[in-house]
Amino acid sequence: MARLREVSRHVRSKQAGPFWVTMDIWFDGPGSFERYKASPALSPDVFGQLFGTDPALVKHIPVPELNLVKISYPRATPQGGILERDMHSGQQYVRLLDIELD
Amino acid sequence: MSEQLTLPIKVLVPCGSLGAGVREEEVEYGLSRGAHAIATDAGSTDSGAAYLATGKSKNSRGAVKRDLMILMKAHARTGIPVIIGTSGQAGGDMNVDWTRDILLEIVAELGISPRIALLYSEQTRESIKTFNTAGRIRPLPPLGPLEDTTVDECDHIVALMGVEPYIDALEQGADVILGGRSTDPAVLASFPIWKGAGWGASWHAGKVGECGAQCTEKRDSAGVLLSIGKDGFDVEPLARDNYCAREGVSAHMLYENTDPYILTEPGGQLDVTQVTYEALEDNRSVRVTGAVWKPRPYTMKLEGAGGGRFQTIMLVGIQDPDVLRDVSGFHDRFLEALYMRARQTLPPEEQDDFHISIRMYGWNAVDGRPVAEGTPPPREIGVVFIATARTQELANAITHACNPYFFHYPAVMDKELPSYGFAFSPADVPRGQVYEFKLNHVVEVGDPLELVRTRWVDL
Numbered sequence: 001m002a003r004l005r006e007v008s009r010h011v012r013s014k015q016a017g018p019f020w021v022t023m024d025i026w027f028d029g030p031g032s033f034e035r036y037k038a039s040p041a042l043s044p045d046v047f048g049q050l051f052g053t054d055p056a057l058v059k060h061i062p063v064p065e066l067n068l069v070k071i072s073y074p075r076a077t078p079q080g081g082i083l084e085r086d087m088h089s090g091q092q093y094v095r096l097l098d099i100e101l102d
Numbered sequence: 103m104s105e106q107l108t109l110p111i112k113v114l115v116p117c118g119s120l121g122a123g124v125r126e127e128e129v130e131y132g133l134s135r136g137a138h139a140i141a142t143d144a145g146s147t148d149s150g151a152a153y154l155a156t157g158k159s160k161n162s163r164g165a166v167k168r169d170l171m172i173l174m175k176a177h178a179r180t181g182i183p184v185i186i187g188t189s190g191q192a193g194g195d196m197n198v199d200w201t202r203d204i205l206l207e208i209v210a211e212l213g214i215s216p217r218i219a220l221l222y223s224e225q226t227r228e229s230i231k232t233f234n235t236a237g238r239i240r241p242l243p244p245l246g247p248l249e250d251t252t253v254d255e256c257d258h259i260v261a262l263m264g265v266e267p268y269i270d271a272l273e274q275g276a277d278v279i280l281g282g283r284s285t286d287p288a289v290l291a292s293f294p295i296w297k298g299a300g301w302g303a304s305w306h307a308g309k310v311g312e313c314g315a316q317c318t319e320k321r322d323s324a325g326v327l328l329s330i331g332k333d334g335f336d337v338e339p340l341a342r343d344n345y346c347a348r349e350g351v352s353a354h355m356l357y358e359n360t361d362p363y364i365l366t367e368p369g370g371q372l373d374v375t376q377v378t379y380e381a382l383e384d385n386r387s388v389r390v391t392g393a394v395w396k397p398r399p400y401t402m403k404l405e406g407a408g409g410g411r412f413q414t415i416m417l418v419g420i421q422d423p424d425v426l427r428d429v430s431g432f433h434d435r436f437l438e439a440l441y442m443r444a445r446q447t448l449p450p451e452e453q454d455d456f457h458i459s460i461r462m463y464g465w466n467a468v469d470g471r472p473v474a475e476g477t478p479p480p481r482e483i484g485v486v487f488i489a490t491a492r493t494q495e496l497a498n499a500i501t502h503a504c505n506p507y508f509f510h511y512p513a514v515m516d517k518e519l520p521s522y523g524f525a526f527s528p529a530d531v532p533r534g535q536v537y538e539f540k541l542n543h544v545v546e547v548g549d550p551l552e553l554v555r556t557r558w559v560d561l
Contacts, residue, residue: 016360018147018405018539019244024356057243063362066353072360074244078538080150082411082457082490083470087150091468 004041005097007032013093018079021051021089022072023096033067039101042071050095052076110329110336111294112137113307116173117324118314120144120186120201121161124169125324128340129176132327135338139293140173140184142325143286143312144201145191148358151407151537155257157196166190167204171212174205177277178214184278185268185289192407193283194258195224201280202559209561216277218559221268223261223282223402225553227253230404230545238546239404245542256406256540263402264368265304266550268292274556282554283405285367286312294330305372306393307335309365310354317354320344334391336382345386348379352390369550370397401544402553409535411457414497416487416508416530419523424513426479429465430472432513436460439511440487440504447503448496456500457490485522494532501530 004011010026025042027033036042044058053073061070077083086092114132116124120142129140145153149160159166173184190197198220209216233239234248241247253259260283269292271279281289287308294304307328315323323341337346355374356362365372377392425432440458448456461467463484487508489500509529510519547553 014358015148016358017542018151019242019542020360022356022358022360024353054244059360061362063356066349066356068353068356068362070356070360070362080152080536081538082413082488082536083459085461085468085470088148095469095471 002036002101003097004099004101007036007101011093011096013089013091015079015089016072020072020074021092022070023093025069025071025096027067027069030067033062033064033069036101037062037069041099041101042069046099047071047073051092110331111297111299113290113293113311113328113330114140114340115142115290115311115314115326115328116140116340117142117169118312118316119146119161120169121159121166122169122314123165123324124172125341126172128323128325129172131342132325132340133176133180135327137182137327138297139182140176141187141290141293142314143187143284143289145188145193145197146286147405147539149191151539153197154192154194154260154405154407155409155535155537157190157192157194157200157258159197159200160191163204166201167208170204171208174208174212174214174278177216178212181277183272183276183293185281185293186279187281187284187286187289189280189282192258192260193223193281194260195222195282196258198222198280198282205278205280206559215561217275218278218280218561219271219274219276220557220559221263221271221279221281222555222557223263223267223284223553225259225261225404227256227259230259230406233545239543240401240546242403242542242544248541248543252540253406255408257408259404259406259541261402261404261545261553262368263554264288264550265292265295266369267554267556269296270551271556272296287365287367287372290328299330300332301370301395302372302393303330303333303335305365305367305395306374306377306390307337309372310337310351310390313354313357315339315341315344316357317351318344318346319350334389334393336387336389338387346388348381348388351388352377352379368402369400370395400547400550402547404541404543404545405539406541407537407539409537411490411492412494412497412532412535413488413490414494414501414530414532415489416501416505417525418485418508419482419525420485421482422513422520422522424517424520426483428513429462429479429483433460433462436511440507443504443507444489444500447499452492452496455492456496458500458504459488461486461488490536494534498530498532505529
């Protein structure tokens with residue numbers, strides 16, 4: 001059992017324009033990257049559940065040269081709307097940290 | 103040094119955003135390295151829609167004047183152009199004019215008469231509707247086709263400029279360009295493209311340098327120098343004690359971008375799939391080669407922002423052990439009581455058109471999700487009350503009605519009433535309208551200058 005926080009060296013989230021959020025997951029080396037880059041625990045369906053987004057629109061892009069997986073998804077609520085809690089989406093990665101990858 | 107960079111075009115990027123703190127010694131260093139132009143953006147959408155909707159700047163007038171003064175002094179001494187994009191945070195016409203007035207003050211103080219171009223890319227609601235009717239506007243996910251009612255909700259709409267309006271102004275002899283809303287890389291890429299550097303190299307350099315020193319290793323510095331050739335570019339920090347590393351430079355392609363390899367820009371796509379990053383012998387610079395620019399039919403992205411309902415907020419601090427014993431349960435009962443109190447006081451026609459939330463800072467305010475069973479309580483908690491209503495008066499009225507409950511609502515009903523910790527008097531803070539971006543669409547244009555108005559300042 002490996003939780004994301006145990007096999008990554010850095011995870012961050014940030015808005016990518018007003019309608020999208022993007023996550024960068026730096027794995028702690030090529031081994032973890034290869035092993036978890038296609039983990040079902042990071043699938044579009046999981047993102048759909050975690051962030052209330054449409055799985056069909058989730059982009060999942062491995063970046064081997066950085067041992068990194070980039071995942072981008074549309075915001076569930078408008079940036080700055082009345083339900084806003086994280087204007088820049090900078091804290092959204094935190095809910096990934098305890099995901100179990102295998 | 104490889105052949106492609108023997109005669110590079112050098113762009114001094116003094117900061118990530120005008121007003122964020124340009125450093126005089128960094129600008130000096132960039133000039134001493136032979137910079138041919140100074141370029142930076144002055145805003146973005148990051149901080150929300152308010153700045154476009156209201157035409158106000160996020161950075162203070164004083165901070166912008168300070169930074170621009172340093173750049174204009176550099177221009178006065180060397181004659182190299184100063185290129186500013188997304189003026190005044192949002193790049194709407196009001197934001198550009200605000201920046202123009204600061205610039206005019208500076209040139210008067212310095213006693214100089216540069217040729218100043220202003221690039222406006224704000225669009226009227228009517229023209230957007232006309233483009234829409236003509237089938238020239240396409241949605242980007244997650245939004246669907248554009249409705250006229252959405253256009254009407256926008257206070258201001260801008261089209262994001264590419265390099266062409268800047269190149270056109272440079273061609274006409276501009277010494278200073280204050281651009282309206284533009285893509286960040288375009289502002290930096292325009293000068294080298296005008297001077298004949300490679301399109302792929304220039305756009306990629308523009309992306310890497312868009313946030314100034316953010317692509318460098320020591321973040322406590324402001325700017326970078328981009329040296330751009332035919333097939334690649336070098337990036338070097340402007341601060342002597344700072345340095346660039348391969349990974350930090352390549353990772354900047356990830357920043358605020360949904361795709362790490364492809365960047366869609368006005369008139370084309372930047373493809374960095376085949377790019378290589380190489381640390382140079384000076385131990386400060388990274389050489390980047392191999393980016394490809396793929397021309398596409400010319401489109402400009404639209405941004406539209408408008409104000410909706412109004413909010414009033416209050417804040418209390420709570421250390422009461424009865425509350426901290428069951429924060430989530432307290433939150434739910436508290437919210438229900440506040441809603442009930444608000445309904446008792448509002449006129450019947452407003453009953454269904456307001457919203458209250460309370461955010462438990464220190465507990466789950468940031469994500470709003472249920473807290474895991476067994477989570478220990480914090481030592482204290484900050485509770486923010488937010489009322490949202492059709493007018494500021496109504497939002498204020500709800501807040502005033504709720505104030506005694508927010509102050510005294512008990513965790514245990516049969517105990518004496520508690521008094522929570524207000525930090526301010528008056529306790530309520532009317533915070534104005536809630537602003538949202540309304541558009542995520544592109545407009546097809548026949549000519550990159552079609553939606554841009556260039557004006558020259560007559561000094």
